[in-house]
Amino acid sequence: MLPVTARAHANIALIKYWGKVPGPGNLPAVGSLSLTLDCFYSQTTIQASEADRFILNSEVQSGASSRRVFEFLDPIRKPGERLEVVSKNCVPTASGLASSASGFAALSVAANAFFKLGLSPRGLSELARTGSGSAARSIFPGLARMHPEGYAEPVQAPSFDLNLLVVHCSDSKKHRDSRTAMNHTAETSPYYAAWVLTHPEDLTAALRALKENQFEALGQAMEYSTLKMHASMMAAKPGIWYFEPLSLSVLNCLRELKAEGVKAYFTMDAGPHVKILCQDQDVPVLLKRLNQIPGVIEILQARPGPGAMIL
Numbered sequence: 001m002l003p004v005t006a007r008a009h010a011n012i013a014l015i016k017y018w019g020k021v022p023g024p025g026n027l028p029a030v031g032s033l034s035l036t037l038d039c040f041y042s043q044t045t046i047q048a049s050e051a052d053r054f055i056l057n058s059e060v061q062s063g064a065s066s067r068r069v070f071e072f073l074d075p076i077r078k079p080g081e082r083l084e085v086v087s088k089n090c091v092p093t094a095s096g097l098a099s100s101a102s103g104f105a106a107l108s109v110a111a112n113a114f115f116k117l118g119l120s121p122r123g124l125s126e127l128a129r130t131g132s133g134s135a136a137r138s139i140f141p142g143l144a145r146m147h148p149e150g151y152a153e154p155v156q157a158p159s160f161d162l163n164l165l166v167v168h169c170s171d172s173k174k175h176r177d178s179r180t181a182m183n184h185t186a187e188t189s190p191y192y193a194a195w196v197l198t199h200p201e202d203l204t205a206a207l208r209a210l211k212e213n214q215f216e217a218l219g220q221a222m223e224y225s226t227l228k229m230h231a232s233m234m235a236a237k238p239g240i241w242y243f244e245p246l247s248l249s250v251l252n253c254l255r256e257l258k259a260e261g262v263k264a265y266f267t268m269d270a271g272p273h274v275k276i277l278c279q280d281q282d283v284p285v286l287l288k289r290l291n292q293i294p295g296v297i298e299i300l301q302a303r304p305g306p307g308a309m310i311l
């Protein structure tokens with residue numbers, strides 16, 4: 001079989017996914033809504049080999065990351081078939097974005113072509129989900145809605161433009177990964193049930209805002225979903241938080257800017273970086289003010305990006 005190479009872009013959730021349905025299949029406990037970005041992607045090649053090998057950014061991987069790739073491929077390859085998977089994360093220094101979404105979306109698209117699975121976009125999204133919940137959304141360009149049933153689908157773009165500024169707040173890599181953190185939240189946080197129960201109304205509000213071209217309502221729904229997700233994990237036992245002092249300085253700066261009439265909204269994931277949803281007109285003032293915060297490492301400007309593709 002000929003080698004196949006695919007590329008998929010990272011996505012950031014506007015309405016968050018946090019928590020899984022117990023049992024197999026890696027099904028999310030809640031839906032989500034995301035934006036696939038133009039500036040960060042994973043590129044992955046699959047080819048036949050004499051032994052299983054996973055090479056990431058030119059380094060042969062052993063242990064958990066390699067296991068995760070081959071456990072993902074096991075159900076779709078023939079018994080005894082050995083593969084080499086070579087993956088590269090093209091990530092600007094400032095992004096600080098996790099690569100599991102783009103990585104498993106690229107691997108799914110490459111596997112679909114390599115094994116001639118003939119999957120539909122929905123099937124590809126379901127396959128990607130088995131590797132990483134957020135990967136199901138990176139199959140699609142721009143906005144994507146993830147259903148709790150385990151697949152994502154594209155959402156029509158609004159009439160307003162969308163920018164996402166990624167404020168790089170720390171170089172430290174010592175963060176708890178999202179998979180173990182969300183399971184710990186589900187198992188120990190008294191706020192987790194409230195998070196799951198109230199999640200659909202946030203998703204509905206965001207989808208309505210997109211349909212009615214209400215940028216501010218979209219931003220408000222995003223901030224609300226973000227803070228509820230982080231509150232649920234902070235109330236776990238022991239609590240988990242990803243905020244660094246600098247993350248809070250960025251949030252405080254945004255609060256000031258909002259009082260001055262700038263329309264900018266934050267989100268954060270399983271790391272200290274702050275991502276800011278804004279429109280073209282406000283990018284210059286945001287860059288100016290955020291760059292004045294002592295300690296900000298770099299700010300990256302992302303826009304909606306393409307869906308996953310074969311190269």
Ligand code: PMV
Nearest residue numbers: 013016017132133134178269
């Ligand atoms: O699928 P994972 O393990 O990358 O989890 C994603 C969790 C968040 O990034 C915090 C939220 C989200 O919906 O992407």
